[in-house]
Amino acid sequence: MNAPAKQYQLLFVDDDGDFLAMIRDFFASLGENIWQIHCATSVDQALELLKVRQIDLVVSDVNMPMLDGIQFLHILNRSHPDLKKAVVTSNATEEKRSACLAEGAELFIEKPRSPEGLRSIFIMLEELITWTPREGFQGVLRRVGLQDVIQMECLGRNSSILEIHNQQLRGRVYIEDGRIIHAQADDLAGENAFYQLLSLPSGEFQLHPFELPAKRSIDGQWEFLLMEAARVRDETMAAQASATGPVPPLETKPAFESSTTAFHLAARVEETLICSGQGEPLYAWQCPDTSARVALLQNMAQQAASFGQLIPLGNFDRLEIQLTGSRVVAQARADRLVFVRVSTGGEKSATQFR
Amino acid sequence: MNDTLQEWLATGAIASGLLGCGMRLPDATCLSHSFNEICPRERLDQVLHQLAETTTFLTSHGLAPRRLSWTFEQGQIYLFPRPDGALLVLATQPNTEAAENVDELAEEFFSLNAAN
Numbered sequence: 001m002n003a004p005a006k007q008y009q010l011l012f013v014d015d016d017g018d019f020l021a022m023i024r025d026f027f028a029s030l031g032e033n034i035w036q037i038h039c040a041t042s043v044d045q046a047l048e049l050l051k052v053r054q055i056d057l058v059v060s061d062v063n064m065p066m067l068d069g070i071q072f073l074h075i076l077n078r079s080h081p082d083l084k085k086a087v088v089t090s091n092a093t094e095e096k097r098s099a100c101l102a103e104g105a106e107l108f109i110e111k112p113r114s115p116e117g118l119r120s121i122f123i124m125l126e127e128l129i130t131w132t133p134r135e136g137f138q139g140v141l142r143r144v145g146l147q148d149v150i151q152m153e154c155l156g157r158n159s160s161i162l163e164i165h166n167q168q169l170r171g172r173v174y175i176e177d178g179r180i181i182h183a184q185a186d187d188l189a190g191e192n193a194f195y196q197l198l199s200l201p202s203g204e205f206q207l208h209p210f211e212l213p214a215k216r217s218i219d220g221q222w223e224f225l226l227m228e229a230a231r232v233r234d235e236t237m238a239a240q241a242s243a244t245g246p247v248p249p250l251e252t253k254p255a256f257e258s259s260t261t262a263f264h265l266a267a268r269v270e271e272t273l274i275c276s277g278q279g280e281p282l283y284a285w286q287c288p289d290t291s292a293r294v295a296l297l298q299n300m301a302q303q304a305a306s307f308g309q310l311i312p313l314g315n316f317d318r319l320e321i322q323l324t325g326s327r328v329v330a331q332a333r334a335d336r337l338v339f340v341r342v343s344t345g346g347e348k349s350a351t352q353f354r
Numbered sequence: 355m356n357d358t359l360q361e362w363l364a365t366g367a368i369a370s371g372l373l374g375c376g377m378r379l380p381d382a383t384c385l386s387h388s389f390n391e392i393c394p395r396e397r398l399d400q401v402l403h404q405l406a407e408t409t410t411f412l413t414s415h416g417l418a419p420r421r422l423s424w425t426f427e428q429g430q431i432y433l434f435p436r437p438d439g440a441l442l443v444l445a446t447q448p449n450t451e452a453a454e455n456v457d458e459l460a461e462e463f464f465s466l467n468a469a470n
Contacts, residue, residue, distance in 0.1 A: 292415055303408055307424060307431060310397040311373070311445055314427025321412065322421035 008129050009053055011038045013046040013072065014061040014088075019111070026115070030122045043067040043075070050080060057129045062089040062096055070096070073103035084128055088121065102204070146198055146205060147226055147269050148342060154178045154222040155318060155329060159210035166203030173197065174213045180222045182213040190217035191225065198229035199236050223274050223338060227285050230269060270326060271341040273297075277334050293339050301332035362466060363387040369459070371450020373429060377463070378402040380439035393445050402443050405433045409441065421460070434460040 010027075014020050020039040028037055038053060040046035043064065049055070058076065062069035069087055076083055086107035087100045097108045106128055112118045146164065150173065153160055157178035164171055164185075171185030171193055183194035218225065274283040279294045287293055304316035321328040331338040363375055364387050374393035376386030386398040405422070412419050422433040430453060434442040442463040446452040452459075 296412070296415055296417075299408070299411060303404060304424060304426075306404060307401060308426065310400055311393050311429070311431070313429035313431075313445075317425045317427065320421075320423045320425070321417055321419045322423075323417060324420060328417065 007034055007036055008056045009036050009038065010125070010129070011040065011046060011049055011053070011055045011058045012060075013040045013043065013058065013064070013069070015041050015064045016061070017041055019061075022118075026118050027122055030119070031126075043072045046072065047075070047079075050083075055080075055083065057084045057086065057125065059086045059088055059125065062087060062100065063091055070099050070103055073100060073105055077104050084131075086125060086128060098204075146200075147230070149205065149207070150175070150180070150222065150226060151269075151329070151340065151342075153207075154180070155331065161208040161210055162205055163208060164197045164200065164203055164205045166200055169196065169200060169203075171197045172213075174210070175222075176210060178222070180218050180220075180225055181216045182218055184213075184217075189215075191220070191228070194218060194225060195229050195232040198226075199233045221274075223272065223340075224283060226269070227272060227283060230285070268343050269340060270343050271339070273337075273339040275337040277336055279337060282336075287339075294337070297330060297332060297337040297339055300330050301337065304332060359385050359466065360387075362462070369450075369452035369455055371447040372452035373445040373447060374398050375442070375444045375459075376402050378406055378441040378443075382406075398443065398445070401431065401445075402441060405431075405443060406441055409433070409435050423456075432456045432460075434463060436464060 008031075012020055012023050014023075020041065024037050024039060027035060031037070038049055038055070040049055043066065046058070046060075050058075060069040060072050064072075067075075069089065073085055073087070076085060085103075085105045086109065087096075087105045088109045088111055089096065090111040092108070092110040100108050107124055109121055109124065112121055146162075149162060152158075153162070153175045155178070159176045162173040162175065164173065169185055171183065171188075173180060173194060174182040180194065183190065183197060185193040185196045188196055271287055272283070272285045273281065273287045273290060273293045275281050275294055275297060279298055281290050281294060284290050284293075300319050301316075304319070307313075308316060316332065319328075319330045321330070326341055326343045328339065328341045330340075359377060359379075363377065363385055373390040374386065374388040374395070376384055376395070376398040378384050382403075384399040384402050386395040386402070388395045388398065408422070409419060412422075419433070419435060424431040429445060429447050432442075432444040432446070434444075436442070440463075442460060444452070444456055444459060446456065
């Protein structure tokens with residue numbers, strides 16, 4: 001392994017002073033002059049240190065008095081969003097692991113009981129601290145529908161891999177330049193895998209930088225795929241209801257928290273219309289008045305062209321209409337017009353009238 | 355023309371990346387301020403009038419907007435309608451302070467005296 005050129009600043013936070021002393025001695029010798037180790041026995045101390053030191057990696061315990069490690073991670077997400085974070089705890093339950101990872105910890109490790117264990121942790125932390133994130137944004141979201149995430153990626157013509165998992169299923173959706181090109185879920189691949197993943201009632205997701213999949217198994221337009229996924233999901237729900245009685249509405253609520261002040265609670269697609277560039281409806285789902293919506297889309301396209309002439313801002317991408325309790329995204333392209341309305345549940349806005 | 359509104363447009367609303375801003379009052383008069391030559395006042399006024407029609411059009415289709423954002427490759431046009439019929443339009447460059455703070459600017463707009 002190549003030795004990193006810079007000296008890394010690590011902050012260990014643990015209310016167990018003996019453990020900190022052991023870490024300082026052991027890691028200082030393993031890290032030679034490359035690791036500079038700082039210790040704090042409370043979150044308060046750690047936050048004070050973070051004000052005066054340029055820390056590269058925080059390694060925190062979970063069970064601490066006053067503020068615990070999960071709350072600490074939560075604070076760090078807001079105050080130091082770019083900081084790398086790891087958790088080392090003697091109480092490594094699945095619940096705590098999920099909570100810490102959801103709060104942005106990159107590593108969740110059980111406290112070592114031997115020098116070999118300490119050495120393993122050293123290697124893992126060294127990997128983490130020298131890892132350079134690739135271009136792009138990293139963030140956390142709370143209770144966002146998978147459909148919204150996919151729409152966001154497709155409308156933005158992004159390339160990414162959406163990894164989705166819960167206790168029953170794990171899979172990936174590959175999005176390239178705003179097109180869904182592949183999905184796999186356990187042994188399934190293609191559209192069936194996509195529908196299976198979109199039917200999950202709850203779970204977690206992560207967006208990863210795009211990498212080419214081993215194969216391309218999906219060729220359809222993302223709007224149709226999402227609509228078909230909604231249909232499959234509705235059918236699944238209906239089948240469950242007939243088998244077991246009424247079930248609550250399905251929502252995908254990944255256990256991630258938003259780092260933004262405006263977030264969506266239980267967002268779901270409520271209406272979709274896709275037309276040809278000439279305004280011929282190709283697909284309408286829960287659209288109360290298709291011709292009125294077509295008129296609206298055509299009006300929007302004309303307005304966008306007019307604005308583009310008045311203020312030169314380049315090509316038009318989309319119109320977003322914030323309504324009370326819902327949001328509309330409308331697009332006008334040469335080959336298609338798209339209207340999607342999504343309920344936003346408890347979404348708050350700075351401009352909401354009081 | 356009201357001095358308070360004009361002053362707010364010229365100074366209070368200023369933020370890095372703001373190309374221009376304007377208000378259309380309930381009596382259809384416009385107050386605009388340009389911060390960039392690509393967004394002159396008279397064109398902002400035209401945008402405001404068109405957006406007023408758009409707002410009416412959307413409302414008639416059951417889509418009374420609390421906010422509109424038109425996203426282009428190199429900028430956004432935001433519209434915030436006030437209950438009294440006044441409109442605020444902001445033209446911003448993407449990924450700038452202005453683009454990130456449109457809601458705060460709108461909040462100030464809403465807090466300005468509706469009688470102004």
